[in-house]
Amino acid sequence: MKKNRTLIRTLILLIMVAAIGYTFYINFFKEDEVVSKGSTAPNFALTELNSEDKFTLSEQKGKGVIVNFWGTWCEPCKREMPFMNELYQKYKDQGIELFALNADESEFSVKKFVSDYKLTFPIAIDKDQEILNIYGVNPLPTTFFVSPDGKVKRIVTGQMTSTSFENYIKEILPK
Structure with a gap:
């Protein structure tokens, strides 16, 4: 005993x-993995939702890249998507890429959301929220604006307006 x-x-x-x-x-x-303004954006590669294409951040060098973290249940995300889609169409031929990462929801609900909002930019599901955690995202939506040299130029937490979103795009346009 x-x-x-x-x-x-x-x-x-x-x-x-x-x-x-x-x-x-x-x-x-x-080492702290949270991304901050001025740091190099961590690379990631994900398969796009409606194709077999892979989006790899490091392959976007020379472009301004917007990385948006969102959820189908997120009301501010719902309000942002229409103008994000419209402004992506306006600036994609000028060297801007927009990639939206859903925060680990079902493929069915994400595809329905994409269809309902008629989104045309690349979207992927961040399984297990791996990239979301590396980037230190909290809350949704959070958007990272990455300059053509791969540095984080701006981090926006919460809902943007169409005007602010367009102004942030102009900050990362390739020269």
């Missing part, structure tokens, strides 16, 4: 030491 108690206490102590060690590691030694 006494041996069992000693064994259990030892195991509890080891678990506590491991938990404290892990906490110190995460807080003091692990």
Whole structure:
């Protein structure tokens, strides 16, 4: 009985030491992955929703890239999509690329949303919210404006207006 108690206490102590060690590691030694203004946008590659094409951020060098994180349930996202679609059509031939990453919803609901809003820009589903977490996105919508050299020029959290969105596009237009 006494041996069992000693064994259990030892195991509890080891678990506590491991938990404290892990906490110190995460807080003091692990590099923070959250993206900030002026940093290089982390590369990612995702298969587009309605095709077999892959969108790879690093292959967009020389273009201004807008990376938009959104959800079908998100009311501000719903209000942004029509003017984002319209302005994408206006600026895509001038070197602007827009890529919208859905925050891990079902393919059915995302395809229905895309169809309902008649969206024409590349869209993908961020499975397990992997890219969303790397970029440190919270809340939705959040939009990153990436300059042609791959640097994050602007981060917009929350809903934009058509005018502000167009002004931000002009900041990342290739020269």
